[in-house]
């Protein structure tokens with residue numbers, strides 16, 4: 001398995017983006033309500049590859065992992081978070097907190113390893129209360145079962161809240177009821193992990209093109225508009241979970257909307273995996 005990582009700093013905080021794989025979706029999954037002719041004009045393939053960029057931040061002597069990828073059921077295309085950590089020199093046992101931006105399978109599935117064991121045995125798991133409550137009451141058995149199995153390890157948080165020094169949860173409901181973005185602040189520098197408020201670079205150019213799995217599309221699109229307006233005005237550094245690895249970049253205003261400006265030239269990724 002060829003995994004990649006990208007190390008950088010936010011002020012004095014050491015950060016590593018881990019590429020844990022990518023899963024393909026049909027094009028419409030990302031642009032559920034896009035007019036046919038406008039979408040076709042981009043000439044995108046019928047299936048779109050969605051990478052998973054997981055972030056590890058070291059702060060105040062703690063290691064915080066943000067999102068885990070879909071877990072071993074997604075192999076061989078994805079599900080390699082433990083391999084990615086190990087290859088980056090980070091022992092899974094050394095993770096103190098796992099922040100879950102929301103409870104979709106491609107973000108929480110990596111909480112278990114390929115043998116059904118807890119992947120991060122020493123970590124507290126952080127999830128917004130609204131997210132916990134919604135999925136505990138939902139009919140999606142696999143998500144509810146996963147939360148139940150790990151119940152004792154979870155800390156349910158009401159954002160906005162700081163969960164580790166310089167690591168703040170910022171509520172952005174819409175894609176799911178309790179979705180949070182994660183703000184990393186080190187000295188004067190800041191990084192905002194956007195989770196699925198934006199899930200494809202084209203969402204900057206077409207902020208009104210919703211994701212098929214949005215729980216409340218108007219709310220999701222309002223959260224996106226809000227994020228993009230602030231991010232462009234403040235030249236925020238963003239991490240797009242599903243953006244091309246390593247997913248770091250900025251939203252630049254262009255007319256009424258925005259364009260994605262990668263902050264790091266994107267390393268080539270192999271398509272085939274052993």
Ligand SMILES: [Zn+2]
Nearest residue numbers: 104106107196
């Ligand atoms: Zn996602």
